[in-house]
Amino acid sequence: MTQETTKERAEIPQEDKWNVEALYRDLKAWQVELEQVGRPQEKPHWPELAAFKGRLGEGADVVKEFLTLSLALDQKLSRLYTYAHMRYDEDLGHEDHKKANGVMQILTHDFHQELSWAEPELLALPDSVTEAYLKNPLLEEYYFYIERIVRMKPYILSADKEEFLAMAGKALGTPVSAFSSFNNADLKFPPITDSKGSQLEVTHAKYLSYMRERDRSLRKNAFQSLHHSFEGFENTICELLNGVVQKHLFNMRSRGFASCLDAALFPNQIDIEVYTNLIGTVREHLPVLHRYLNLRKKALGLDELHLYDVYVPLIEEIEMKFDYPTAEKMVSESVAPLGKEYQEILHNGLKNDRWVDRYENLRKRSGAYSSGSYDTMPYILMNFQGAFHDLMTLAHEAGHSMHSFMSHKHQPYHYSHYPIFLAEVASTFNEELMFAHLLKQDLTDLQKAFLINQKLEDIRATFFRQTMFAEFELTIHKLAEQDTPLTPGLLKEIYRKLNEEFFGPDVVLDPEIDIEWARIPHFYNNFYVYQYATGISAAHALFERVTQGGDEARVAYLNFLSSGSSHYPLDLLDHAGVNMRQKKPVEATINQFDQLVTQLSNLM
Numbered sequence: 001m002t003q004e005t006t007k008e009r010a011e012i013p014q015e016d017k018w019n020v021e022a023l024y025r026d027l028k029a030w031q032v033e034l035e036q037v038g039r040p041q042e043k044p045h046w047p048e049l050a051a052f053k054g055r056l057g058e059g060a061d062v063v064k065e066f067l068t069l070s071l072a073l074d075q076k077l078s079r080l081y082t083y084a085h086m087r088y089d090e091d092l093g094h095e096d097h098k099k100a101n102g103v104m105q106i107l108t109h110d111f112h113q114e115l116s117w118a119e120p121e122l123l124a125l126p127d128s129v130t131e132a133y134l135k136n137p138l139l140e141e142y143y144f145y146i147e148r149i150v151r152m153k154p155y156i157l158s159a160d161k162e163e164f165l166a167m168a169g170k171a172l173g174t175p176v177s178a179f180s181s182f183n184n185a186d187l188k189f190p191p192i193t194d195s196k197g198s199q200l201e202v203t204h205a206k207y208l209s210y211m212r213e214r215d216r217s218l219r220k221n222a223f224q225s226l227h228h229s230f231e232g233f234e235n236t237i238c239e240l241l242n243g244v245v246q247k248h249l250f251n252m253r254s255r256g257f258a259s260c261l262d263a264a265l266f267p268n269q270i271d272i273e274v275y276t277n278l279i280g281t282v283r284e285h286l287p288v289l290h291r292y293l294n295l296r297k298k299a300l301g302l303d304e305l306h307l308y309d310v311y312v313p314l315i316e317e318i319e320m321k322f323d324y325p326t327a328e329k330m331v332s333e334s335v336a337p338l339g340k341e342y343q344e345i346l347h348n349g350l351k352n353d354r355w356v357d358r359y360e361n362l363r364k365r366s367g368a369y370s371s372g373s374y375d376t377m378p379y380i381l382m383n384f385q386g387a388f389h390d391l392m393t394l395a396h397e398a399g400h401s402m403h404s405f406m407s408h409k410h411q412p413y414h415y416s417h418y419p420i421f422l423a424e425v426a427s428t429f430n431e432e433l434m435f436a437h438l439l440k441q442d443l444t445d446l447q448k449a450f451l452i453n454q455k456l457e458d459i460r461a462t463f464f465r466q467t468m469f470a471e472f473e474l475t476i477h478k479l480a481e482q483d484t485p486l487t488p489g490l491l492k493e494i495y496r497k498l499n500e501e502f503f504g505p506d507v508v509l510d511p512e513i514d515i516e517w518a519r520i521p522h523f524y525n526n527f528y529v530y531q532y533a534t535g536i537s538a539a540h541a542l543f544e545r546v547t548q549g550g551d552e553a554r555v556a557y558l559n560f561l562s563s564g565s566s567h568y569p570l571d572l573l574d575h576a577g578v579n580m581r582q583k584k585p586v587e588a589t590i591n592q593f594d595q596l597v598t599q600l601s602n603l604m
Contacts, residue, residue: 009091009361016324018379019354020090023083027096030083037076038107044114045107046073056121057129060136063122067142067414070115075374075413077111080104082373089365089381090357109170116166119149120159144566145414152267155255165254172250175243176524182233182240183521189229192221202226205366211311223308227512230519234488237518241476242486244524249480260477264527268419269568274580275470275530281586282467282533283501288594289464290504292456295601297506304508307499311457314604315450320388324358327384327391331398334437335430337547339554346402349377355401356380356394368393370400370427374413378404388454392431399430407564420528421569424535425542426561431458432543449603452596459593463533468502470530473523491517537585540592541578553577 024030039045052066081104088094088101122130130150133139139146156162189202195217200206202225210222230237248260257263261272297305299314322330332347349355360383372378378401384390403426408416438451475494476486484490492514499513522529542560545553560576573580 007359007361009364012359012361015354016358017090017354018086018357018381019377020083020086020379023079023086023376027087027100030080030100033076034080034103037073037080038103040103040107045110046114049073049114053117053121056118057125060133060138063133063146064138064142066118067145070118071414074111077104077108078373079375081108082371082376082379086357086371086379086381091361091363092365093363113163113166116163117159119152120156120162122146122149123153123156124159141412142414148267151269155257155263155266157255161254172247175240175247178243179237179240179521179524182236183519187229187233189225192218192225194218194221208311211308212313214312214316216309219308219312220306223306223510224512226519227515231512231515234492234515234518238486238488238491241491241518241523242480244526245477245480245486248477248526252481259481261474261527268421270421270570271581274534274570275474275527277581277583278467278530278533278537278586279471279474281583282464282590285587285590286502286504288590288597289460289502290506292460292593292597293504294506295597295604299604305506306508306510307503307513308510310503310507313450313457314453314600315446318447318450320447320450321386322388322391323386324384327386327394328356330391330437331395331430331434334395334433335398335402337433337554338558342402342558345405346398349401349405350394350398353377356382358382358384360385368397370397370404372401372404372408374408374416378402392434392454395430395434396427399427402426402430403561406558406561410562411564411566415564415566418564419569421531421534422572424532425538425573428462428536428539429543429557432539436543436547445603449600452600452603456593456596456600459536459589459596462536463589463593464502466529466532468498469520469522470527470533472498472517473527473529533586534580537589538573538578538580540589541585542576544588545577549577 024033034040044050049066049070052062052069055062056066084097084100084104087097091097130146134143134146134150157165184204189207191199191201193199195215200210200218202210202222207222207226210218213219245260248263251257252260252263255263257266261275265272265275293305293310296310296314300309300312302309328350332343332350335343335346355378357380364383365381366383368380368382370378370380380394380397380401382390382394382397384394400423403418403423407418435451435455439448443451472495476491479486479490495517496509496514499509499516503509517523542557546557556576560572563572563575566572567575570580578585
């Protein structure tokens with residue numbers, strides 16, 4: 001669907017909106033539950049939780065009563081928050097919904113602060129007591145939940161220190177919010193001209209669009225406009241990034257971890273080798289990426305391939321448009337390898353149950369995401385325009401939503417949230433299903449080449465580029481651990497060297513690329529980016545296993561989707577048939593990329 005003018009929210013038909021009324025009839029009904037559950041006017045909000053303070057050593061029955069109460073409150077707050085943020089995202093200018101969202105952000109922070117005493121108290125108990133709790137049938141349903149807490153014992157501080165760290169959280173988060181405000185609101189880019197002399201404005205969203213245009217002058221001018229703007233604030237941004245690194249360093253040293261990476265990976269029992277193997281394996285196979293970049297240079301007919309040339313499609317945009325009903329039908333058809341039950345649940349969710357907020361409206365949040373809470377349907381925010389990208393985004397978000405649906409259905413609340421390490425596996429798996437489904441259609445060679453080029457770019461951006469980011473992140477944290485000052489000059493030097501190695505001999509590195517580190521928001525999330533690369537590797541390995549392995553492999557994958565956080569992430573992937581402690585899944589992704597390069601070369 002392509003709309004000539006963007007509509008107001010009230011003009012969007014009901015069937016095209018997500019079924020938010022299934023959560024609460026309206027804001028008044030939400031407010032009634034907020035007063036009952038959140039008690040925003042009272043401090044502390046939940047004295048019944050504080051009543052357990054000092055009592056967790058009295059016996060398994062007391063611990064069970066406390067966990068049952070605190071998790072029930074958490075579940076109700078999650079439902080309240082889901083409604084508030086979804087209504088706010090429908091129209092960012094709606095004052096009442098904006099206020100409701102703000103109230104829930106404060107309440108969520110307060111909830112965690114009022115519970116900050118609990119884990120230290122549990123961990124202060126003698127080992128014999130916590131071991132007895134783990135063996136007690138009364139606490140069987142909470143075994144893994146408690147085991148994860150007990151495992152953190154060497155790194156949990158006393159109750160008063162933990163309360164201090166909880167209170168310090170807002171202050172330590174300032175660099176993140178400051179960069180977000182600077183990057184999204186304050187920073188302006190100078191206008192540019194295209195090859196015809198027309199003046200154009202530059203924004204973050206338009207920059208990405210310009211990088212895909214055939215007009216090379218436009219791409220170059222946009223590249224320079226954006227990066228020169230960041231360069232003008234390199235000292236400020238360096239201090240903001242350093243502030244985040246220092247926050248991680250503070251956490252690592254105060255808790256006694258061996259490194260910042262160790263502190264980030266330990267809670268989910270991710271082996272450090274998973275991180276270092278990813279970087280090492282990708283580095284070993286960089287010639288595969290260089291081969292693709294060489295093909296890109298030849299296909300575009302360029303004497304020199306610059307970094308503003310690496311996003312333009314090799315195949316000029318072909319007519320692949322989809323209205324929403326067609327996209328919805330194709331997504332449902334593509335998941336047939338996962339069985340009839342999975343397919344019917346997704347079909348009904350997308351078509352009849354109104355999981356999806358389909359189209360753009362004025363002041364609606366941009367982009368796409370999957371949301372929802374434990375006792376609700378999954379919800380998908382879209383801004384569907386009918387392009388190929390929208391089709392793949394719907395497939396991606398449907399993967400997230402079905403992961404949530406199945407984990408919520410099969411797990412108790414405290415195991416229903418899958419960890420970030422696994423979050424991109426199910427969504428990328430469904431993208432693989434859609435790609436395979438599209439290639440089975442009656443396509444011309446040009447259409448096949450277009451699809452393969454799109455797939456190659458997805459892997460390059462999600463796998464190779466994110467691995468380069470992961471190495472940059474690891475390098476700057478190691479330097480901070482050695483008390484080496486992070487300066488703009490040092491960051492630019494590190495970043496340029498990585499680009500030289502990853503892009504190889506066929507790409508000209510313009511000086512502007514040295515500052516690109518300054519515009520990457522993910523560097524403000526603690527060792528986050530590597531999970532895109534591991535996620536795509538695990539998803540590809542599981543896709544190959546399911547589509548070639550019959551019912552046993554399919555059932556193992558569906559069990560994985562149903563497992564939430566009932567075990568550690570690497571163990572859940574092991575049960576599904578993929579060992580991420582080994583290099584094999586990463587190497588398989590690289591081999592897939594290499595084969596696609598060959599296919600594209602043969603089609604062009």
